[in-house]
Amino acid sequence: MSDNKYEINIDPDWFRKYALRIVGGFVLLAALVTGIKTVGPEEEGVVVQLGKYNRTVQPGLSFIIPFGFESMYKIPVQRQLKQEFGFRTRSAGTQTEYAKSSYGDESMMLTGDLNLSDVEWVVQYRIVDSYRYLFRVRNAEKTLRDMSEAAMRKIVGDRTVNEVLTVGRQEVATSVEVLLQEMCDEYENGIRIDQVVLQDVNPPEPVKPSFNAVNEAQQERETLINQAEAEYNRVIPRARGEAEETIQLAEAYALNRVNRSKGEAERFNALFESYVKAPEVTKQRIYLETMEKVLPKIGNKIIVDEKGNNVLPLLNIDKVKSNTP
Numbered sequence: 001m002s003d004n005k006y007e008i009n010i011d012p013d014w015f016r017k018y019a020l021r022i023v024g025g026f027v028l029l030a031a032l033v034t035g036i037k038t039v040g041p042e043e044e045g046v047v048v049q050l051g052k053y054n055r056t057v058q059p060g061l062s063f064i065i066p067f068g069f070e071s072m073y074k075i076p077v078q079r080q081l082k083q084e085f086g087f088r089t090r091s092a093g094t095q096t097e098y099a100k101s102s103y104g105d106e107s108m109m110l111t112g113d114l115n116l117s118d119v120e121w122v123v124q125y126r127i128v129d130s131y132r133y134l135f136r137v138r139n140a141e142k143t144l145r146d147m148s149e150a151a152m153r154k155i156v157g158d159r160t161v162n163e164v165l166t167v168g169r170q171e172v173a174t175s176v177e178v179l180l181q182e183m184c185d186e187y188e189n190g191i192r193i194d195q196v197v198l199q200d201v202n203p204p205e206p207v208k209p210s211f212n213a214v215n216e217a218q219q220e221r222e223t224l225i226n227q228a229e230a231e232y233n234r235v236i237p238r239a240r241g242e243a244e245e246t247i248q249l250a251e252a253y254a255l256n257r258v259n260r261s262k263g264e265a266e267r268f269n270a271l272f273e274s275y276v277k278a279p280e281v282t283k284q285r286i287y288l289e290t291m292e293k294v295l296p297k298i299g300n301k302i303i304v305d306e307k308g309n310n311v312l313p314l315l316n317i318d319k320v321k322s323n324t325p
Contacts, residue, residue: 035066042078044130047071053135075130080194083145085152086120087199108204109153115161116207120199121173123148123180125191132190140189147187148196151179165201165211173198 038061039045045057049070057072064070086107087100100120107118125144127133137143155175156164164172177196184191203211275282 031066033066034068035063037062037064037072039072039074040076042076043074044077046073046075046130046134048073053131056130073130073134075127075133077127077130079126081125081127083123083125083141083148084120084199085122085145085149086118106149109156111156111161111164112158113160116204117156117161117164118200118202118204119152119156119164120201121152121176122197122199124194124197126194127190128192129190132188137187137189140191143187143189144184144191147183148176148180151176151183155179161203165203169198169201 037045039057039059041059043059045062047054047057047062047064047070049065054070062072064072086103088103104118107120109117109119111117123144133140152172155172159168159172162168173196177193180196181193184193202208271282271286
């Protein structure tokens with residue numbers, strides 16, 4: 001009699017056949033997953049075989065030995081990377097949001113005149129040698145961050161707080177960029193520094209009101225100096241121009257007087273020479289010329305004979321001429 005129990009009988013040959021196929025399929029799938037790698041257009045693939053560098057592959061589809069015999073590190077060699085100090089970007093967009101509260105230890109620095117300044121900056125860099133980036137320095141990202149902070153503290157420590165906060169910001173950024181690149185070359189970490197940008201430089205929060213008051217006073221001082229220089233530039237050139245004009249008028253007057261005196265002297269000399277040659281004629285000519293100049297200025301003219309006693313009235317010719325229509 002049957003006890004209503006079902007018995008499943010599996011053929012051992014059938015199980016062995018399909019089990020091997022299933023296992024083979026999983027092995028093949030695992031080989032494809034671990035052996036086929038895609039390198040992006042901005043990346044290089046560094047292949048490590050059993051922990052040792054083997055080769056570098058270019059962008060595209062690549063094959064490596066599966067099951068962990070070879071592994072690949074994808075290095076973004078064509079992309080500009082950045083590290084932020086003293087703040088972190090929460091979200092980038094039209095209105096970028098930053099977080100600053102937890103990173104005061106990075107940004108607080110001592111200046112050369114023993115003052116504190118809160119310096120926030122960004123290091124923009126590229127990976128130019130993927131082999132050196134992976135194998136010359138352990139944890140290149142962390143090492144670059146430590147080098148950046150050390151370089152910034154060194155440069156800021158050589159300057160006064162006013163230089164760091166005002167006129168010396170660009171010089172500080174340039175000096176840090178040069179020093180950081182020298183350190184990267186020395187360590188051979190395969191990194192090229194593109195730019196160091198000072199994001200924000202402020203005095204510490206407790207002294208910020210006092211510092212702002214000092215800045216306002218300095219700005220007011222600069223404003224007054226600029227106004228004084230503007231007034232100076234307006235008045236002094238005008239005074240110089242008037243002085244130059246007066247000098248030129250005086251020189252022109254002096255030249256005119258000198259030339260006129262020379263002309264009169266030459267005229268007198270010429271007249272004297274004529275007088276020496278013909279005294280009577282010259283005397284008569286001078287007399288006539290003088291009378292020609294003097295007589296028109298005399299109103300009523302009476303001419304008498306030096307030997308006569310009678311006065312001869314002349315016709316009032318001037319009045320006659322003036323009354324003639």
